[in-house]
Amino acid sequence: MILTLAMLLDAWLGEPDWLWRRFPHPAVTMGRGVAGLDARLNRGAMRRARGVAAILLLVAGAALAGLTITAIPDLGLLEIAFAAILLAHRSLVDHVRAVARALRASPEAGREAVSRIVGRDTRDMDAAQIARAAIESAAENLSDGVIAPIFWYMIAGLPGMMVYKVVNTADSMIGYRTPRHEAFGWAAARLDDVMNWMPARLTALVLLASHGALHHLSRVPGDARRHRSPNAGWPEAALAPILGLALAGPRSYDGRMQDFPWVNAGGRRTTNSADIDAACAALWRAWGLALIVVAVLGLVGHLA
Template sequence: MTLVLAMILDALLGEPRWLWSRLPHPAVLMGRAVGWADRRFNTGTARRLKGTVTMAGLVLATGMLGGVLSAFGPVVEIIVAAILLAQRSLVDHVAAVAAGLRQGLPEGRQAVAMIVSRDTQGMDESAVARAAIESAAENMSDGVIAPAFWFAVAGLPGLLIYKIANTADSMVGYRTPRHEEFGWAAARLDDLLNLVPARLTALLIAAPCGLLSQLRAIRADARLHRSPNAGWPEAAMARAIGIALAGPRAYDGKPRDFPWVNAAGRRPLMASDIDAAIRVLWMAWSVALGLGALLALT
């Protein structure tokens, strides 16, 4: 029942600005730790080994911290878990893109630039909406279902270990000259920890949308994605609202010709499609909450 209460608390309160404007968010602290390790150890030779040892140290430290926090009892566990779940903030950030698009394309681009790393200046309305929906699907897995899954499996230690791995991957897990070697362990660990949650997220999206009969097609679409995990929730979301996702885009000024996910889906998109994706997020969250309650009662 601890997980259920944490999910409800997160959904109700999200990330109160009055609190996190005064205190650093735990995710920010994790980011600072990864950034410090990157500056300190990502030098010279044997960078893959250094990155692997760094990740082992971060995992050990966060796991131990989770054990210490758990010793303070269920109230602390609920509060910490609620802080590290992101359903409310995810919905708010994605909804801001829809609101921006309704004001105008520049406002939509500005809002979506807050949640995606791709180039946004040349985006049309469809590209802005598509980027927001892809972010919604992927972050439903990374920010909600995966943390909840690892909390259910291993309590706060599991949740904190997942969060540090996911944070490290988002900061150093790129195939760039600086991070390809040092970030290798972070990227591989994040892939491993998201293996089950990403597929579970696809099921949670598919089930309330009546798509369980299309799981084979969702799996086929997921394999087209450049990520071994992100394709699953995106493929399920694309079919849930009848649209095509992924496809060509640009990063750092360089066009990338990615294949379409659910290529037969509708491609011209608008703010109302983002609204539909948000409804799907809440439907998936509700199923996850129900499953959590069932597990708590067994």
């Protein structure tokens, strides 16, 4: 019941500016913790071991915070609020839709909007590349920001959700193969891969099932393996045939064009703002199916 209410609360309120202008968002607090450990521990010798120690401290802190919140006798209201905050469906859709609105205004506005949600180079993107980047971000973040937190809540309650979020935050900050972070961020990146392994595949299943498109399921693993990420390819490989699009493909990072393979290579490559809108609608359909599953499982657990 708590998770069901949290999903509904997130869908209703999203990320209210009035709240986060007054209080630090939990994800911001987690980010500060990651940055602090990076500054203090990422130096000298044995950086991989130091990175392992850092992620263990972050996991322990997140689990303790989750246990503390669930122990407060308030009928679960605080737990519902925290779970809703740690979900990101409404804000995901809002950010992706903002790219569609900007792209309809001009390519320049579209590039500015999409630069806020992707890590690739955006300066020279054309309209199709802008739309494709937004859709890929939508698919990946449906897994990372929605299905994975739901999955870990169902496995280990609010502590499990908070542990997942701090690991995912750490991966987004230090889990890169750069001279500074390749060793120190190794543990964060590998643990994030492990914790996202099942949610990524469940996300693909939820996307296909919510669109009556399970006949595409047999092709998803092959397309997912073409993606550079062991997990992100799964939701992209599911969303691509639903929309009839080719996703992934060549893109630029740090000024260098990289020839990544296409996912659903036979799909349409001339993406536009209408395709972004269609992707947002697909996210809501997947969310709706996830809500039904969570509610039914919650009811079964309550009656058992």
